[in-house]
Amino acid sequence: MFLSSLLEPIKTAAKEAGDRLWQLYQSGDYQQETKDDQSPVTSADLAANDIIMQHLQVLTPTIPIISEEVQLLPLAKRQHWPRYWLIDPMDGTQEFVARSGDFAVSIALVEHGWPALGVIYWPKEQVLYYATRGHGAFKQQGSKIRRIQVHQHQQPDPLRVAVSRRQAREPIEQLLPHGQQVHYIPLGSCSLKSCLVAEGSADCYVRLGPTGEWDTGAVHIIVEEAGGKILDSSFAPLSYNQRESLANPNFVVMGQADLPWPQLIQPQ
Ligand SMILES: Nc1ncnc2c1ncn2[C@@H]1O[C@H](COP(=O)(O)O)[C@@H](OP(=O)(O)O)[C@H]1O
Ligand SMILES: [Mg+2]
Numbered sequence: 001m002f003l004s005s006l007l008e009p010i011k012t013a014a015k016e017a018g019d020r021l022w023q024l025y026q027s028g029d030y031q032q033e034t035k036d037d038q039s040p041v042t043s044a045d046l047a048a049n050d051i052i053m054q055h056l057q058v059l060t061p062t063i064p065i066i067s068e069e070v071q072l073l074p075l076a077k078r079q080h081w082p083r084y085w086l087i088d089p090m091d092g093t094q095e096f097v098a099r100s101g102d103f104a105v106s107i108a109l110v111e112h113g114w115p116a117l118g119v120i121y122w123p124k125e126q127v128l129y130y131a132t133r134g135h136g137a138f139k140q141q142g143s144k145i146r147r148i149q150v151h152q153h154q155q156p157d158p159l160r161v162a163v164s165r166r167q168a169r170e171p172i173e174q175l176l177p178h179g180q181q182v183h184y185i186p187l188g189s190c191s192l193k194s195c196l197v198a199e200g201s202a203d204c205y206v207r208l209g210p211t212g213e214w215d216t217g218a219v220h221i222i223v224e225e226a227g228g229k230i231l232d233s234s235f236a237p238l239s240y241n242q243r244e245s246l247a248n249p250n251f252v253v254m255g256q257a258d259l260p261w262p263q264l265i266q267p268q
Helices: 002-027 043-059 093-098 190-198 213-225
Strands: 032-034 040-042 065-067 083-091 104-111 114-122 127-132 137-141 144-148 159-163 182-186 204-207 229-232 251-254
Touching: 002 043, 002 083, 002 104, 002 114, 002 127, 040 043, 040 093, 043 065, 043 083, 043 104, 065 213, 083 093, 083 190, 083 213, 104 190, 104 213, 114 190, 114 213, 127 213, 137 213, 159 190, 190 204, 190 213, 190 251, 213 229, 213 251
Parallel strands: 065 083, 159 182, 159 204
Antiparallel strands: 032 040, 083 104, 104 114, 114 127, 127 137, 137 144, 204 251, 229 251
């Protein structure tokens, strides 16, 4: 009941933040900086962050917020939170700057260590992806809403693997078995690639290299409710708010849950 009552207001917040990003993207009216981890941030990320924070503070004033764009509290002050919002106001800042349009807003509610509600908004396509635990995953474009499901992959069909536009292909090629036919799908933004898996347009997404918990929070529940899973390089679940750093390990977003994934992909 609590989760379902939050869904519509969170979709509204994500859409408002994303539409603001789109406006700034089109006008070019933003400034860019480099963060301590060498990843880019723009004034558009911060504008979207402000919009989401304002919505959340009105909607649930007592629920704390972790945002990519807000100074992180030490673990001791946050590790016992029973629930918190986990937001990435813009996933795909490099894509925004490079003008590919592959950027998205990501908002998750994490309860007792597990994402329970997730909303992704892709401004370029005006598409929302969302899920709440136990109630399925959905894709909405305008008034058209449909339930999404991962794809049932049949051997010997090529494995459709979503990959970053910005990362080298070779390390990923080395993880796939020799002789496996592969069709690569390059797309920006961790969330959008994960949503491709959730909706069945890709069979998996292999992510090597730096990401943060905010990149996977919302899609974690969307992918699971669509029938898939997100696991680290030991095929163990990702964790949330358990460490001083929010850096994720390498991970794979897997579609069809009963494929022999450890035979298909051996992440390092
Ligand atoms: N040098 C770096 N340090 C930390 N995270 C990085 C990074 N380079 C990329 N990322 C993560 O990868 C995301 C983009 O994924 P992709 O390469 O698939 O487009 C970034 O999202 P943000 O744009 O929210 O920072 C960021 O979280
Ligand atoms: Mg971001």
